[in-house]
Amino acid sequence: MLKEERQHLILDKIKLNRKVLSADLSIELQVSEDTIRRDLNELSAKGLIKKVHGGALPVDTKAPSYEERKFSNLKEKNNIAKKAVSLIKNGQVIIMSGSTTNLQLAKIIPSDINATIYTYSLPIALQLTEHPSIEIIFIGGKLNKPAQVTVGLDVVSSISQLRADLCFMGTGGINVENGMTEPNWEVSHIKKCMIEASEKVIVLCTNNKINEVKRYPVTPIIKINTLITDLNSKNEIFIPFKEKGVKIL
């Protein structure tokens, strides 16, 4: 039996039984436990399984939680949220993407504001239920657990049918040449739709995202109306953005 073949069988067995024992595999695949251990260690190094004393288990799908990210860069995010909230006017229809910066924004929307907010983020929707007058429309679909947002075709098609005044978007990265970019293909697609559906596009991002480029393009810089960061708007880093017509806050 080939080594690869054996490792595939091991992976299949883990998927099936949610655990494997080195001793069992040794008998079943007719090789020594040493070999099995070597296989398990290799698979574990590739992150495909979790090696434990006596055998192996599937990898924990539980990714680093949204909760954890919620508290990083809190000061910067709050700074951005404060600038963003001034753009919200009564009667507007707004789309919010699922970033933690947007969550911060959702927290500080003044209670006398009366608007309609579309979102596909569970934490943001939940936060907005505390607001007395905002109408919330949640965009349904398959849930992405670590990000706690809905994704997929349902989301894309729902957003395509909207007409909004503003959209507030977090981003994976932004620079002048590549515009907005995202590490996740599905998210990049959804954000394209959000931009199409909105009169004005407002990008919220912490300074560490500026001049970062991620894998999937979302939109050229020209479609972005306003960029809000924690930096001072007069910072020279923004000069090329301003030349492209982006307003900086």
Next chain:
Amino acid sequence: MLKEERQHLILDKIKLNRKVLSADLSIELQVSEDTIRRDLNELSAKGLIKKVHGGALPVDTKAPSYEERKFSNLKEKNNIAKKAVSLIKNGQVIIMSGSTTNLQLAKIIPSDINATIYTYSLPIALQLTEHPSIEIIFIGGKLNKPAQVTVGLDVVSSISQLRADLCFMGTGGINVENGMTEPNWEVSHIKKCMIEASEKVIVLCTNNKINEVKRYPVTPIIKINTLITDLNSKNEIFIPFKEKGVKIL
């Protein structure tokens, strides 16, 4: 049994029963109490449980507004949830309505269960994001803030397109003559759709809802497959329900 596997079982059992005794676990898992104690100490060090003299408890969670209601009748609700969880099988498609009893159920679904759950309740969806293998589909629509669920035509039409094996439903009231009834018209309509979309209908309710009648009818008793309450299933109050073919748990 692998150490990690054992610790997972302990976590599941704590979720389910809200407490475990070292002595019980020792017998159940066929290891010494020393080992159990070491497991509990390790899990406690990771902050996953709270170790106490003689056993362990779940970690205390904070309790704001919606959360407060969640803890009223907690014992009864957990009792119901424990009975309900036994009905969930791998591979099923399940619809869950937005009651706090259902939230309790969402909390205790064992981590090795693999199913697809449709829901229109924010807290339930959020709770399920903690589960490693369940696929969650959120049904979008306009948010009802106090209940933290989506309502309206979008929800109705989404549910109409589903085919599910089970639906778990809370209820405003149930009796033999009027069947299930709801105080809210929109909710009654949504629940009708859920029943149409599901192979089996399982109603979860605390004893105070039995023989209550609310304003809007949802379904005659005949369409309900199983009724789960905190009472003993042999209680004479259930005799007329049983005569109508409802299974009592």
Next chain:
DNA sequence: TAAATTAATGAAATAATATGCTAAAAGAAG
């Protein structure tokens, strides 16, 4: 407070792992 239960500790047993070494098999180069 005394009795009973539970916890902590260290020694000992058992099982699993890592490591170095050997040998066979498969490829590569001449």
Next chain:
DNA sequence: CTTCTTTTAGCATATTATTTCATTAATTTA
């Protein structure tokens, strides 16, 4: 085809992880 190298698997042994047991300390309960 031969020789050399590389990969792979098995074995012996040292090391480490895990569990149990005996003993003593701490905590709860009556």
